[in-house]
Amino acid sequence: MGSGHRPVIFLTLLLLLSAASSDLDADRAALLSLRAAVARSLLPTWTPSASPCSYQGVVCEGGRVSSLRLPGAGLLGSIPAGTLGNLTALRILSLRFNALSGPLPADLLSLPELRNLYLQQNRLSGGVPDAISGLKNLVRLNLAGNSFTGNITAGFSALPRLRTLFLERNSFSGALPDLDLPNLDQFNVSFNRLNGSVPPSLRKMPAAAFLGMSVCGGPLPACPGDLSPSPSPSPSPSPGSAQPPGGDNGGGSGGGGNKSHKKKKLSSGAIAGISVACAVAFGMVVLAFVLLCTKRSSENTAASAARTPAARKPQARAAVVSAAAGAAPPPPAGSAKKLVFFGEGGKGEFDLEDLLRASAEVLGKGTFGTAYKAVLETGVVVAVKRLKDVTLGEREFREKVERVGAMNHPNLVPLKAYYFSKDEKLMVYEYMPLGSLSALLHGNRGSGSAPLNWEIRSAIALGAARGLAYIHSTGLSSSHGNIKSSNILLGKSNMDARVSDHGLAQLAESSSSSMPARAAGYRAPEVTDPRRVSQKADVYSFGVLLLELLTGKAPAQAVLNEEGTDLPRWVQSVVREEWASEVFDAELLRDQNVEEEMVQLLQLAVDCAAEYPDSRPSMAEVVGKIEDIRQSSLRVAAADGGENESRRTDSIDGSKPDGGDH
Missing domain, CATH: 3.30.200.20 (Phosphorylase Kinase; domain 1)
Known part of the structure; x- marks a missing residue:
């Protein structure tokens, strides 16, 4: 009976192979149509006789085109219908930094497998239609730096997996919709034509996500008539200035119950702000009282000692x-x-x-x-x-x-x-007047603060590396033991980085105090006794510090993603998913001409934070590598005056395994 089924099995295999070949042929036809429309004489490897899997910027999985990356490839014109929409197995699409124009193709918005879509820095126009809700698997979307108009569609709320939504530097108008996106952790709509209040669902986003517009509430100053001021860098109002529950709230976008006579309550954010303000005020009063008492006590002690020197020796x-x-x-x-x-x-x-x-x-x-x-x-x-x-x-x-x-x-x-x-x-x-790197990265950064660009961050990385390498050079047993961003202090400028607390781990090493919480997120996996830290463990901590500089994320953050992994593991998972540039801090990404150097420093950070100590470089090697990376970026800046629109990075969007888009 088994042999009787062999022709059926063979026929089934032939049908499957034929279907796969037919699908790949359809992918080839779609790509060639795209090339004819927007690439013209570009992309010489895209020929009818070649397999589409060998095309520049194309990656295949399971016999289908799964990834198409053509950043800065000189693409010009409108994307015709029946091209990208026919790549039904496409998971990653990056056409950023080209000159594509016209509206979003309707068929592009129905790709069932699309996860990452990067179209930033083109000339795309028109509105973003509600049909975008068809991209059910979309995780990352970047439409920044185009000419999109109209309202921001509420159709984004139908994308349950969406975590990144960048819409800045367009011409969107109207009010922000209340987007129901529970997984959203990266968001920016700055420099559009939006107005009104920040809806409740977006109030967790930083103020930098709403710059350059007539928008209020949430992380921005409160809207006129709001009952409870939104948290902002400005001083909190005194508790007595808040309106009582039930007062008018003409500017709010949420509101209370359905009945107009129902009392409105202070938001939890307002209550927390009032509590903190009260606590700070009380603490200042207590501190002033203690200081006054101490001063008077000191004066009395000195006077008493002067009167009876033999009977009472002065206490300090x-x-x-x-x-x-x-x-x-x-x-x-x-x-x-x-x-x-x-x-x-x-x-x-x-x-x-x-x-x-x-x-x-x-x-x-x-x-x-x-x-x-x-x-x-x-x-x-x-x-x-x-x-x-x-x-x-x-x-x-x-x-x-x-x-x-x-x-x-x-x-x-x-x-x-x-x-x-x-x-x-x-x-x-x-005394280091500019405080710590931790405060610089994670403190309140108002609109007047200087940007933390690549030059500053790479200089801090180099200074900290040199300081730690010097400590290691003083002896084989010399280590710091507590490298973290709060122990990197800044002197007369943001580029003057100094390592602090060196040697203190040795002073406290005989103590039984718990050190596991000391360097939460920075401690190397092999460190079982936190009072005994090696130079390789310092290198691991420094690797985490580099990742903190590049991502803007604090290692001690409780949950960086849904799996709750630590910072090094999160970065590595992102790199494996082929959207490496998604790890970079948005403020850092403004330096588009140093993407290659950013990726190199990211790779060095990952090497430093390797699981096994023997796989980590020495701090002397780290210093040399950072010096080379900075010299490379300085040469580029000198060659093009700091702006190089034509320079693109294949290491982010090419076929390398650590590629990605932002």
């Missing part, structure tokens, strides 16, 4: 930094401890008494203690770190700190002095 005044922390005992009575300076830096400028009298501002609480900005009465400004969890004896502490103080490199934050007592251990550093 409680430092303002200690008062701000709220629980620091003063140095013990009769203590003769002094600040120990390194070299000549700071000697004669100030002493311990000056430091204890200084006004202070909390800069942040970190892994090894709390950092303060201390402004001395003479005007000198220093950064003071009040260490915690350090159980070393004085001799061992001094030996380790003196090794740190001996480090001298332009990309390290200089250690000026230290203080040791049983109850207090202070480190005094040169």
Whole structure:
């Protein structure tokens, strides 16, 4: 009976092969029609006799054309119907940076398998029809930099998988629709002709997504008549200025219940804002009171000591930094401890008494203690770190700190002095006026802030790499142990990057305090004892830091995608999906002429964050690679005056496995 079925099986196989061949022939015909319409004499490998799978920019899967990428290929004219729409197995289409014009072809909007569509920087016009809702599998859509007009269609809400929607720099008009896109995490409609309020579904997006338009609410300043102001970089209103529930809300797009007499409630964002404002105000009052009490106490102590010098030895005044922390005992009575300076830096400028009298501002609480900005009465400004969890004896502490103080490199934050007592251990550093890289990347970036372009970010990467490489060069056992963006500080400019907290991991290594949370997202997978970190583990952390610079995403972010993977794994999954440029921060992508260098730095970051230590480069090799990448971008900038519209990158959109589009 089995042999009786063989002719049927053979015939079935022949039919399947014939169907596959017919489908590929249809794909070839569609591509040749496209070439005849918009490519003219371009694309010489697109010939009737060749397999379409060998065409420039074409990738096949399962005997069908699955990917078509022709970025910056000189395509000109309108896309005719019956071309792209016939590529029914197409998953990725990139025709960005060409001169395509006319409307979106209707048949293009019905491709069943299309996941990524990149048409930015063309001359496409007309409206985006509701028929776009037929692209049910679409994940990434970029129509930026065209001439689209009309309203933004609510048909986008019918795309359940959509995660990227870039519509900026077009001529869309009217109000923003309330898009129901639960997976949307990248969105931009800046520089259109939109007006009205940001709908509730889009209020989680940053203010940079709505620039250059008459739009209000959400991350932007509140609309006139709104009950609750939207979060914005401007100071929060005082609780007393908010209207009571049930007040008029003429500018809102959501509203309360169906009955007009139903009271309207403050949004959760407004309640959170009011709570934070109250907490901050209360904290400032308490801090002012504590500082006042400390000052008076210091004056009384000094006066009392002057009256009875023999009966009462003066205690060192409680430092303002200690008062701000709220629980620091003063140095013990009769203590003769002094600040120990390194070299000549700071000697004669100030002493311990000056430091204890200084006004202070909390800069942040970190892994090894709390950092303060201390402004001395003479005007000198220093950064003071009040260490915690350090159980070393004085001799061992001094030996380790003196090794740190001996480090001298332009990309390290200089250690000026230290203080040791049983109850207090202070480190005094040169003050870095521009704060940390973490604050620069993830803080409130208002419209007046300078752009974090490629030049700045690559300079920060190089400075931090040089500082860490210097630490590694001081000995085989020398490592930093806590590389993260909050430990990269900026000096006199955004390009002056310095590594801080170097050597502090060794001071705290005998402590049993938990370090797993110290470098959340930065810690190498092989590190089981967080107090013992190797140079290769530092390289891993630096790789994550590079990814943070390139993506703008914080590694400690709880969930970067639906799988909840960490930053290195997320970037690698994106690269495998062939849309590598989707990982780059939108602000960084404005530098279109350095895409190749961006991809090279991305690859270096992935190499540094390799799972196995032996696969990671040394920091000296990392420095050399970043120097080469920056030199390449500087040569390009010098050659074309900083603008090179014709220079395109095959490493993003070509046939390489790490390709992609933005």
